[in-house]
Amino acid sequence: MHNNDLSKLLYNKVIKPLSTTFQELDYYIKQKLKRIDFEKLIKDFSYLKAFLDSLDDAFIKFKKIIIELGYPPNHDYPIGLVLSIIEAYEDTGLEELKVKVDQMMLDYYDDKEIEEMLMQWESRAVLQNRLPIIRNAIKAHKQQMYFASIPTLLPQLEGLIADCFQHKGSMNSAKMKKYLECFLKEKVTPDSYTFKDILYDYYIQTILVKFEHGKDITSDISRHAILHGGDLNYGKQINSLKLILLFDFFTECLCDWDSIIKKASKKEHIGDIQ
Structure with missing residues (x-):
């Protein structure tokens, strides 16, 4: 997946949730006398990499689905809606899927x-x-x-x-x-x-x-x-x-x-x- 497609999603879904970690890091650096917990940081960024990998796979699938269903692309599709559409795609026939996704879209974009x-x-x-x-x-x-x-x-x-x-x-x-x-x-x-x-x-x-x-x-x-x-x-x-x-x-x-x-x-x- 191209980085541009993830920029907004990263800020809202990844950077904000990690703000506590960054605040802790900033505090440690300013104090200078306290030991930085590198093990914790490595764990956090390992989680970030795994999360991004999963998003990459999800959006590759999502791109294929929206093309097939005749929807335009958009950076602002919420991740919850994206994952719900992917789940429906894997469990539903095409005609039934179109009806289901249309309703999901109309419910969200009120x-x-x-x-x-x-x-x-x-x-x-x-x-x-x-x-x-x-x-x-x-x-x-x-x-x-x-x-x-x-x-x-x-x-x-x-x-x-x-x-x-x-x-x-x-x-x-x-x-x-x-x-x-x-x-x-x-x-x-x-x-x-x-x-x-x-x-x-x-x-x-x-x-x-x-x-x-x-x-x-x-x-x-x-x-x-x-x-x-x-x-x-x-x-x-x-x-x-x-x-x-x-x-x-x-x-x-x-x-x-x-x-x-x-x-x-x-x-x-x-x-x-x-």
């Missing part, structure tokens, strides 16, 4: 959790000009108006790309893919497959999937099928939630990229893509 997510979005620089639209989309979701929340959020994804990359003119799929590659493709070791890599594939295969009127619709949140009026059945709670989870991680990744580029020469970098 109105309170969605509102907290919106509060995080309020502070993201790339979203400032679009906050009135985004607030309305979340309001529609909370009021169970999914036919309104989904088509409100969908075009904001392309709009954010255009903003951050200073795009001018029409946006074809080839150009969109180049932009997505810039801030999502990790370009690390061939055997690694990070959440950003998964998001890239998810966006291409689920959001930008090809659509033609009169033919089968292959994605529940296909941008083209929904915004071109071909899909009449997209207005479901789980579809709206999937798009919100996608939007959350998508904008997080875009903020990371935008921050890095601003420290360099953003104009020159974007010029290489145009």
